[in-house]
Amino acid sequence: MNETVYAFTARDIHGRERRLDEWRGQALLIVNVASRCGFTPQYKGLEALQRQYAARGFSVLGFPCDQFGHQEPGDAEDILQFCSTNYDVSFPMFEKIEVNGAQAHPLYAWLRKEAPGVLGSTAVKWNFTKFLIDREGRPVRRYASATTPERIETDIQAQLDA
Template structure:
């Protein structure tokens, strides 16, 4: 596995192999998402950040995850349609991943190691945990699920 988080292989929601580096951003906001969660409306705020800051280099990346209360039960096509129809999501979505446990996606293993959560725990506690990365793939900050995308604006602007 690459030491650079941006180089870790990922699969888009449409099945193409890529990496965050391919998005060519100045800042990256990586989020584990879910369609049937109380925080699902955060898709709207994530899309607003994408719309406002994409031209300046922010890349929002959504990674659906079904590990928390089975709140992402659909397949990739269903997830993609749900996000587009209900929230107008146009930022990149990736295939469903696990973020915790032995089968956790290498991207999330690296993110958690770089930015442990509360009390040094590396596990992700719920959907919509957010990681802000700089243009070199360094994790600048980890945000709790309850923090809304709008509350990240100052940190995002600081990287652009």
């Protein structure tokens, strides 16, 4: 299939339908985030990547998800306040979605298939799973929750230099 990330839409955290085509030509890091997770401090590293590389054509896209341990229980306003107050998040945030199962957002159903995890598994295992997308809108690599944003920086630079 020749589909790219640009074929998808998602509602941003303010409820506006957004076409991912808005980020055409940029390298992206798509992350399912949560406010009450052991990996939540990764917001700091994600924001650092956003600030360092945005001018070169890079963006983090955050997708809150409450499917793992009920670690994103709040509504959009709660999530925005948390991200702003604790991490000064400037990257685009989207409405809370499901990433696995029958109700999974179509973007995540596609990402799971296009960039399988360890041993070919397709399910997202936990919060802060990351998908690196190249400038043509194709998934390059999936990273586990424990992989910190700092450890992905070299791969991001390679996409920006390509």
